[in-house]
Amino acid sequence: MDIAAANEKQLLADIDRLREEFTQTQDLYREVCVLLFFRYGMTPTANKLYQLVRKGSMTAPAEALNKFWEDLREKSRVRIEHPDLPEVLKTAAGDLVATLWSAAQAQAHETLASFQGEAQVAVIEAKAALAAAEADLDKAHQTRQKVQQALGQANERIAALGQQLATGGATNAALESQLVQAKEENTSHQQLLEDARRDFAAELDKLRAAAQLAEERFRAAETRALLEIDRERRAAVKLQKELDAARNAGNLAAERHRAEVAALQDQLGDFRQKAGMLEGNLQAVITARDVAVTELKGIQTQLANATAQMSLLRTDAENWQRQAEEAKRTVAEMRDAQKPTRSPRKPKAE
Template sequence: MNAPEFNEKQLLADIDQLRGQFPQTQDLYREVCILLFFRYGVTPTTNKLYQLVRKGSMSAPAEALGRFWEDLRDKSRVRIEHPDLPESLKTAAGELVAQLWSSAQAAAQEGLAELRGDAQIQVAEARQLQAVAEADRDAIRASHALVSQTLEQAHARIGELEQALAAREATIAALEGQLQNARGENTGLLQKLEEARRDFSTELEKLRAAASLAEERYRASEARALMEIDRERTAAARLQKELDATRKTAEQQAERQRVETSTLNQQLGDFRQRVGELEGNLKEVTTNRDLVSDELKTVRNLLNDKHAHATRMENEAIELRVQLDQAQRKLEDLAKVAKPVRQRKPKPV
């Protein structure tokens, strides 16, 4: 008898139907063995049964297959020992059944060994998969903890950044206020510097004019004093010569001019008075000269004071210029700091 054509889809459909009819594992494997061997002409093996049924432990198909061959052998022996069969047919049938039994046993053992090997491989793979799954689980837990920690740190960092941003905005507002104040101070300093320059120029011109005038007065006074001194010296020298001449004349004419002695004495007194007056004038001129010298010294001291004042004003102007440069650099630094902060907008959380 030819074996029916093998249709795997139909086989799977029949096995699904048997699953509902035979809920017991051994009964299901037995019926699948019968289905394969008698309907589809396929010799059942342990591996084949397990691949089709996938139920129970891996020893269940081997046990069911063994019982199937044992039942088949028992039933075949009954038929073979039927009294109506000839002896030669009984012998041939017995040998055929024995051969089938041996082949079935070998196939069953081979399928069992293959199934055991597959089972061991599947167990090893399952254990490996379990280890990998446990490692993945631990990694996922660690990753989840790390992600939670990172998320908390991120929230904390966001809070810090928001606080820093608020502080930065407050700092920018304060810096802008300082910038406006610095600009106002800068304008005031420039005005003060310009006023100081004008005052310094005016005061310097006044000092120069006063110094020139005092110098001219001193030269004129000195020239007048020198002229007076020369004139008084000339007069004194002339009077001294006249006195000497008079004395010589008086000595020579003492006897002749005794009468004129009183007159000459009177003239001499007048001359002495005149000399005293001249000497007084000389002292007055000397005093005037000293006063002029003192005035000149005073003017020079005043000029030196004005020069020192001008030097101080120049130093103050230089300090104002340095402060102005520092304020300008501070403005530039503030502008540089404020510019990137304005350009950098906070990212949405």
């Protein structure tokens, strides 16, 4: 019966239990023989015993197996020689035991020879392994020396690194403290920056509102200035017409009023010069308006200049208004001056 056909797991568990109960090698092998033969119905062999127990030398299982068969033979002989057994049964039992004993002894001798051959091969292999192990041991000693040297160097390096680590730890602690302080300062700076941004945004909104108001005022002033200039231009056209009428009337009395006409021509030249000045001032106002509109895009830096330019425009407008009033007064004076010099004539019939 093969071991694989039996409950091998239970067999190994029983052998482990026997290991704990029997510490002597021969006793352990004997009990394993009993276990195999009587419980599992297996014929014990030295090879099988050694595979299961693996304790002691190669000859230990064979010796234990011989002792097992001797004990079994002795016990069987006692039972066979029992006086109550019939003679035929005694003879048959004796023949059976003798046969079993012969077979077991032959199997034991074969197993012993096999174990001896295996032992010799194992001895040769063990000697070769021992030589190789000794060579490996020499190499291991050399390697151990090198490793010890390297270990000494490594320990020195570790000590140096430990000092560096301690120094680095102190430096790291200082850096961490600086980092914490820097983070706190950064938080404070961020808060100040946010406050400054809010203040700047509020100030910018104020400046934008002021700039918009200034632009609206400037546009209103520009509109008023343009209206004034247009009004003065219409007045100048009207004056030109009146001057033309006065010139026609003066031509009728050219001989008598030559001196007055020359004076009027001088005044007319002055008026034309003033009208040209008004045109130039109008162009300057238009140019100043374009410059002011362009400068309004940079509100923060050009607001004061725009306000000053507006003041100048207002001053020019007032000057133009005064000049126009002076021109009106001059024309009125010219009309008043022309009235006494006309000769009284009867109106012509239509």
